[in-house]
Amino acid sequence: MAAWVKGGAADVDAAVAAAADLLATARVPVLAGLNADVAALRAAYRLAETLGASLDPVAGPGIYAELGALSAGGAMTTTRAETTARADVVLILGNRPWDGDLIAEIAAAPIRRGRATGSERALLSLGGPQNGAIRHVAYGADEGGLAVSLGHLRAFAKGHLAGEEAFADLARRLFAAQYGVVIYDAEELGEIGVEMLQGLIRDLNESTRFFTLPLADPFQGRATVQLSAWTTGQAPRVGFGRHLPEHDPWRFDSARQIAAGEADAALWLAALPAPRPDWLGTLPTVAIVGEGSTEAAGETAEVVITVGVPGESVGGALWNQRRGVIAYADATSPAEAETAAGVLARIRDRLIEKGVSC
C-alpha cells in the first residue's frame, strides 16, 4: 500500500483525510475513470451523492453510442456463446471486432446447436481489414463509412433499392440465415450507425432470426451502466449537483467540464488500468489507482492512494468479457491491500463527519 499527499509519501489515513479535505472544498467535483470492481463503483456513487458530484466513466464513448440508439429505438442482441454455437451467418462490421480472439474462435467452432446444426457457417465482413487469415467473404464499405453503408444495405434488404450491387448480394445472404448475428463495436459504428443496424435487424426478423453482438468496452463500462441503473434509475453520466440524480451525457462529460472551467476538483478512479486523462494535473485531484500502475506515483495528483487490483491482488465483481455478465474474480496473486471500495467509503465517512452534504 502506498499513498502520497502533494508528492510526499503518506500513510493511508493521512491520504484519506487529505482527499476528504480536497473534495470538501470543491463546489463542482467530478468523479471520473470508474474503472474498478462493482463494490468500488457502488462506493463511488455513494461518495458522489454525498458530495453533489458528477460521475463519468472512461468507457463513455462506446456506452453512449449504444445507449443513445437503445433509448431511441431498442435493440435485438444475443451472446457470444449463442453466436459461437448457433449462428450460421455472422456479419462482422468494421475493424475492431477483428482485434482479440472472438472472430477466430467463431470461425473455428462448428455449429452444434439449433436448426442450423451441422451446416457450414458463413462469415461475412463489411468495411473490415480484409483479414486473410480467416476465411470470409468481404464487402467494402461506402466512402461515407459504416453507418452510410448500413443504410445502403438496409435499402436493398427492404427492396427500396434494386440491382446487382454487392449489397444486394449481401442482403440476400443475410435473409438466408437461420440464426444470424452482426458483430460490431458501438464506438466505431457510432450512434447513428447502431440505430441503422438495429433497424436492419428488425427488418430481417420479419422472416428469420437475426441478432446483434455488440462488443463490450474494456473499462468496466457495462458493469458501471448496470450499477448506475439500479442505483439511480438511470445510466451514466450522472450528476448529483441538484440533490437528485440527473442523467446528461453532455453536461457531465468530465473532460468538457474541466476544459470549460466548470469543475474545480476531481477524483480519478482507476483500480484497473485506464487511459490517463489529459486533464490530470490541471486541477486539484485525488487519484485512486491500482498498485503497480504507471499512475501509482506521487506526481500523478495532489493525493494519490494505491489500492489492490481487482482480480489480481484482491477479489472483486467484474465484467467478464467472455461470459458477458458480471462475475466474481478471485485474486490471482492475493496480497494485503486496501480495496478501492474501502478507500472511497472512508473518504465518504470523513466527509460526513465534516458535515459535508450536497
Add this chain to the structure above:
Amino acid sequence: MLIRIQGGRVVDPTAGRDGVGDVWIEDGRVVAPSERTPDETIDATGCVVMAGGVEVHSHIAGGNVVMSRLLLPDLYVSESAPNGHPFAHAGGSGSWVGANYARMGYTTAVEPALPPSNALATHLELADIPLLDRGGLAVLGNDDHLLQLLRDGEGKAAVRDLVQQTLAHSRGLGVKCINAGGASAFKDGVLKLSLDDEIPCYGLSTRTIMSALLDAVEEIGVPHPLHVHCNNLGLPGADDSLVATLEAAEGRRIHFAHAQFYAYGVADPENPMTGGFRSAAERINAAMEAHPNATYDVGQVVFGQTVTISLDILRQFGGRKGAKPKKWVLSAGDAEGGGVVPFLYRPRGPVSSLQWAIGLELMLLSSNPERTILTTDHPNGGVFTEYPRIIHLLMDAEERAREIATLPAVVGERSGLPKIEREYTLSEIAQLTRSGPAKLLGLTDRGHLREGAKADIAIYRDDRNRTAMFSHAKLVLKDGQRIVEDGEVVAWFSGKTLSLNVEADAGMEKRAESYLQDRFGAGLDTFAVPDAAFPEQTRTFEDVACRA
C-alpha cells in the same frame, strides 16, 4: 426490548384473529403476551395491525429490469432527496423500490426471474434494495444443459441434481419455468407454442420439460412449488393453456404466475385469433377449485404507461408491434434472455378496461384468497404502488361501481365484474397479501402474527378510503425496528436475501463444470454468487430450509 402494540384491530386470519387486541414483540419476534412491563408501548387505537406484506412476483432486479430503465429513462421521475437514504427518491432505483414497498407495509419481496447465467448481478441489485427481505426464483426450462439431459433420457435423478446444482449456485429461493422450451423454440424460428408442440432440435415439449421440473422441485423439497409462466400469455384462448398446464401437473404442487393474462377466453370461436377475448375468470377459478395443488397470483392491470419485462422472448417478440412508445429490446440469451416492451394500458380503452376487469373478477370470484395472491406482475400489469387502489376496489363495491361506470360497455359484455357485489374483508386482504404469499413461498416465519413470527408488522389507520389507508402505513416494523412512520421511511437498513439451503451434488458439479467449460470457455466460478462479492454487508443471505 419488549414492545406491546396495544389496542389495535389485529387481523391475522391464520390465527382466526380479527378484533381489538395486542401484539407483543421482543428481539425481532412476536412473543406471547407478557406479564412484564413493556419497554415500549405503541398505541394502535383506531388502527389495523397486520403482518408485513409479502410480494411473490415483482420484477425488481436483474438484467432485464436494468434494460427497461435504459430503454425508458423517463418512465419514473426522480425527486429531490431529503436527508436519509441517498437514492430512495431516484425513480425506479432499487432504493425507490424498497422505500415504496415499505411505505405500503410490505416487508418481503421476491424477484421471480433470477437467470442462473446472470445470477450475481441480479443478487447485487437485490442486495441494494433496502428495508425488505428479498429473494429470487431461479429460471429453468430453456437452458441447453437441461434440455440435453431430457432429450437424452437421463432420468429423474440427473434432472434433480442439475436443478439442485443450479439452485445452489444461483442462490435461488425457488424454481420458475417461463414458457418452457419457448425461448429455445423461438431461436429456431417458432412463433407460437402450445403445451404439446415439439421444441425443435430436442424432441421435447413444454409438458415434458415442466413435468420434469415439477418432479425435481418435489424431490429436492423446495418449499415454493414450481412457479410456472405458461405458453400463450395474453392471447385469446390462453385460458386453455392454463387449464391444460394445470391438468398436466397431475396433482403436483404448482403456482401460476399472473393468471389474469391467461384468463382470456376466445370471444368468437369462428375467428379465435381475431375476434378478441372475453373473461375466463370463472373457468380459471373453477379449475383451481378442482385442483387444490395449485395457486396463482393475479397480475392485475392498472391503467397508464408501463413497460413489460419478461424472459418469455417468444411472447415478447410477438408483442413487439404493440409497443408504445415504439421501441423495444429483445435479447436471445444463453437460456431465455429477455424482452422489454413498453406498453400503455390506455385509460378507459376497451381492451385495457377488459383486462382490468378480469383481474378484479378473478380475485372477487376466488373462494380462497390465500391461493389468490395480489400482484400486478410489476411492472407488466402496472406499478406495484397501485396495490392500495386495487385493495380499495376489492373492499368497496360502491367505489368499484363508480370506476366501472367510467369504462366502456365491453366490461359488462365480456366480464362478470359489474354484477359482483362481494367486498373483501380485512382478513381476506391479509390472506391475499400476507398469509397466502408467505405460505406459498414456504416462509413459515412471516405472513402472520402468531408467536415466533418475525416482527414484520404493518399498522394502518383504519380508513374507509382504503387507498389512503394502505398507501401510507402509520407504522411499519421490520424485525421489530421502526422503518416507516406516517408513511415516511424513518430508518434505513438492509434486509436479507432469502436463499434455499441446498448443496450441489458433487458429481453434477463436476459434470456442469465440464459442460460450461465446453460451452462458454468458462466454468462454474463465473456463475457463482460468493459472499465475497458483497463486501459492505456483513451477512447478505439468509438460509431457508428445504421441506422435510
